[in-house]
Amino acid sequence: MTKKKTEIKETPVSSKRSEMIFDFEEIQQLIDLMKSNGVYKIKWEGKNDKLTVKMNHAGTMVIPSPAIQAAPVAPASVQESSVPLESDRLKVIKSPFVGTFYSAPSPDQADYVSVGKNVSKGEVLCIVEAMKLMNELESDYSGKIVEVLVENEQPVEYDEPLFVIEV
8 A cells, every 4th residue: 555645835935924824725725635644633833933733533623722813803791701700609720821631631531520520629620731741730629510611632721711610
C-alpha cells in the first residue's frame, strides 16, 4: 500500500498583511487535506504566528489555540451571561491558569466528578494541563456539584469558571 503524498504550496506573504498569514479558504483546504489523509493534528509555527488544528477521530475539528477565531462578537450583556454568579449557597470553582481541562485522570477512567456528586474540601475535581504539567485542581468547598461548565479536553483560560458547587 502506498501512502498518498500531499503537497501544500507556499504562497508569498505581502508585507502589508500584519495578521495571520492564513485566510479562511486556506484553513478550509488544510482541514480537507487532513480529513482525506487521516491526519488528526497539525501544528504550524512561523515567525509571527502559529496555527494548531486538531480533529477528533470522528472528523470533527477542534481548534485548541485562540490563534484563529471567527469575526469578533460583541460582548454579552449581564442578563445574557452564561457565567454563573456566586451566592451564599453557590460557589464557582475557576481555572487557576490557562491550559487544557481534563475531567478524568486518564481517557479510560471515570470522571473525577459529575453533576450531583457530593465533594469534600480538598477533593480533586479535574486536571488542568499547563505547559505539559498535569495540575490537579482541588475543591475549595464541601458540597454538591451543580454544574460542570466545560467539556473534557477543552482549552480553558485563566479565571474561567469550571464548576458550580452548592455548599
